[in-house]
Amino acid sequence: MKDMHSLLQHQFSELTKLARKFNCFYLTGLNKGICKPFIVGGHQVGLIRPDVMKHLQRFPEVFIVTGKFVExxxxxxxxxxxxxxVADVLQTLRKENEICALKGWRDECFEVSTPLYHESLLEMDRSAICLFGIRNYGVSVNGYLTHPTKGLCIWLQQRSLTKQTWPGKWDCFVSGGLAVGYGILETAIKEAAEEASVVGELVKKLIPSGCVSFFFESERGLFPNTEYVYDLELPFDFIPQNADGEVETFELLTAEECIQRALSPQFKTTSAPVLLDFLIRKGYINPENEPHYRHIVELLHVPLQSIYNSPCTDITTNGDGK
Amino acid sequence: MKDMHSLLQHQFSELTKLARKFNCFYLTGLNKGICKPFIVGGHQVGLIRPDVMKHLQRFPEVFIVTGKFVExxxxxxxxxxxxxxVADVLQTLRKENEICALKGWRDECFEVSTPLYHESLLEMDRSAICLFGIRNYGVSVNGYLTHPTKGLCIWLQQRSLTKQTWPGKWDCFVSGGLAVGYGILETAIKEAAEEASVVGELVKKLIPSGCVSFFFESERGLFPNTEYVYDLELPFDFIPQNADGEVETFELLTAEECIQRALSPQFKTTSAPVLLDFLIRKGYINPENEPHYRHIVELLHVPLQSIYNSPCTDITTNGDGK
Known part of the structure; x- marks a missing residue:
């Protein structure tokens, strides 16, 4: 399978390659079978890589590592x-300073909940979520306008050079993770104000437009991410002003320039799905100009729900897991 | 797994139940393992149910039925x-008049192609596609307007009472299958003219807006369907006029009325995904009013590509299939 994939890789369009890149774990890592399901309260909430398992095994009173799963x-x-x-273990590991992801400790907690009914199970620091392959939720805002001669134009932000993750990379107009205690629209409104000074009447124009899901892997860990997407049509004379120091600069690009930026190494890989989804919904990427259109749309909505809630998982773990 | 599903079914929202209904095969049938992959030219292009297998076994010079697949x-x-x-076999079966799906013979051929590169393998009558569980492609147009007091309003069509499939049911504004020899946008333009007399400057306003994929099953067969979606904002004074006799009537509904219609038994189940996707992209269904929002979005984009192109399938079939 792998040989066929690499053989055919050069036949994919550039956009398809990008969609496969932010789904590198979905397309290859997942089927290798070297990660073990992470079980909390009888539910699979994550996946754990061997490099992380090695550390968790040192805390058998907290993490039960069996041949088939970590509970x-x-x-x-x-x-x-x-x-x-869990926080006690993470603090110990953090002090040892050996795990890359924990060097970016955030002092901001994300919630871990059951797959289908979102029953809260625990919370942990945002930096540790990727170590356990826990589903990660965020919001993203597409700030755009229709220019009389240039057509569809999109505001992008360059992330601050001092950000803990992806410093200096180009990113969507506004985005942020769903922290404990904040709602989805509430997070979009908060981030739009903090990152780009979108307030007052303007922020009321946010239109919820769907969500994208993908499964990325980096050196830091696993990223089964879902981004709730909002569109915001901006006035021609609006210039975004950062208010929280997390943005280096903003730039207004044409749709074509946006695609080139997204394809460049200067773009945050895990923000590309939101941009591609936007350009597809606006008709800029379409079945007439993109040969793998439906493949890309599928890769913008990978079945994270099913991956963490499959009959296979139940059979493998529930027997001796509870 | 099944018991848990039925136990929890009453906790789903009405829209989630609808999304699970048009994915009944994806959510339950697929994992039962009673259907066999259908292989053409070394590629899995479909799935065949036992009731169809029984008929195909009578033609061993055309269909090779093994324990694991049909080739x-x-x-x-x-x-x-x-x-x-294949046409010879289908004509024989059609004359015997025992297979429900073939009673709706269409004299319109759909193409069967390889999963990833769309290499053409063969064509067969549209009515037979569901017997082999072959991926089915169509286009749908959301005809809508923003009313000053009623807000988002959507034109729906009632299918002609004499249509071979879903007669008299309510459906999207315009839709049609991708027949051999027609392009995607070309089909949208053709169907918009034939079904609703959308022509001239108006048809140029069609905006490609993505695609939805789902996996439905009925008595007739299996429906792994992908619909290419187009949005069309219509003038207030536009009244659709049917030109091909396939439409009973059109009606302009508010978004809320549309949802109620989609939830009623009078709506064509396999057209509901296009409508739900539209209402999500327009913000009418959103994370604040739909508790299973991301589950529904996932069910509007099930991974048909992966289902028919999985390493499992390769391992199971390629060994003795070629």
Missing amino acids: LNPAFRGYKERTSK | LNPAFRGYKERTSK
Whole structure:
């Protein structure tokens, strides 16, 4: 399978290659079978790589590592106890300074919940989510306008050079992770104000437009990400002003320039799905100009729900996992 | 797994139940393992149910039925020979009048192609596609307008009472299958003219807006469908006029009325994905009013590409299939 993939890779369009890049774990890593399901309260909430497993095995009173899965000790009952036990381990590992992802400690907690009903199980620092392959939720805003001569134009931001992840890379207009205690629209409104000074009447024009899901892997860890997408048509005279120091600069690009930017190594790989989805929904990327159109649309919506909730997973883990 | 599903079914929102209904094969049938991959030219192009297999077994010189798969005789070389051999079998079965799907013979051929590179393998009558579980492609147009007081309004069509499939049911504004020899945008333009008299300057406003994929099953067969979606903002004074006799009537509905219509038994189940996708992209269905928003978005883009191109399939079939 791998040989066929590499053989055919050169036949893919540039956009397809990009869609395969931000799904590198979905397309190759997932089927290698070297990651183990991470079980909390009887639910698979993540996947753990061997390099992380090696560290967790040192805490057998917290993480039960079997041949088939890693389980958070089921003796821990409730959100608070689970959160505190995991936090203790993470703080120990953080002090040892050996795990790349934990060097970017955020002091901002993300929630871990059950796959289908979003029952809260525990929370952990944002930097650790990728170590456990936990589903990660964020919001992104496409800020755009229709220029009389240039057509569809899109505001992009360059991330601050001091950001912990992807410093200096080009990114969507506005985006942010869903932190504990914040709603989805609420996060979009908060981030639009902080990152680009979109406030007042303007922020009321945010239109929820779907979500994209993909499964990326980097040295830091696994990223089964879902981004809730909002579109925002901006006035011609609006110039975004950053208010929280997390943005280096903003730039207004034509749709074609946006594609070239997204294809360049200067673009944050995990933000490309939002941009491609936007350009598809606006008709700029379409079946007439993109030979692998439906393949790309499929790669913008990979079945994370099914991956973490499959009958296979149930059979493998529930028997001895509870 | 099944018990859990039925137990939890009542907790789903009405829209989630609808999304699960048009994916009934994806969510339950697929994992039962009673359908066999259908192989043509070394590629899996479909899935065949036991009730169809029973008929195909009577033609061993055309269909090789093994324990693991059904293969079109690999001795047939090229598009024409494959097409003619399959057509002979279908004509025989059609005369016997025992297969429900073939009673709706269309005299319109759909193409069967390889999963990734769309290399043409053969064509067969549209009515037979669902017997072999072959991927089915169509176009759909969302005809809409933004009413000053009623907000988003959508034109729906009622299918003619004499249509071979889903007679009298409510459907999207305009839609049609991709027949052999027609392009995607070309089909959208042709169908918009025939079904609703959208022509001239108006048809130039068609905006390609993505595609939806789902996997439905009915008594007739299997429907792994992908619909290329176009949006068309219509003038207030435009009244659609049917030109080909395939439409009973048109009606302009508010977004809320559209949802109620889609949830009713009077709506064509396999057209609901296009409508839900439209209402999500327009922000009418959003994360604040739909608790299973991301689950629904996932069910509007199920991974048909992966299902018919999985390493599992390769391992199972290629060994003795070629």
